[in-house]
Amino acid sequence: MILRGGWLFGKNKESFGHNGWGGSLGFADPILGIGVAYTTNKINPTMGSDQRIINLLKKFYEIE
Numbered sequence: 001m002i003l004r005g006g007w008l009f010g011k012n013k014e015s016f017g018h019n020g021w022g023g024s025l026g027f028a029d030p031i032l033g034i035g036v037a038y039t040t041n042k043i044n045p046t047m048g049s050d051q052r053i054i055n056l057l058k059k060f061y062e063i064e
């Protein structure tokens with residue numbers, strides 16, 4: 001579990017979660033009262049975050 005994971009886990013420092021190898025990600029933001037789980041059906045070949053979830057989260061926080 002990663003505490004204060006930066007923007008990837010939300011805007012609030014109380015957010016926590018973990019991103020996994022292959023592109024999956026799960027986190028909760030107790031201030032906003034949300035939880036997010038993202039899984040893929042194909043493993044990301046890099047150790048970096050899956051660009052699809054990054055794009056989705058950026059859009060989510062734009063409308064939040």
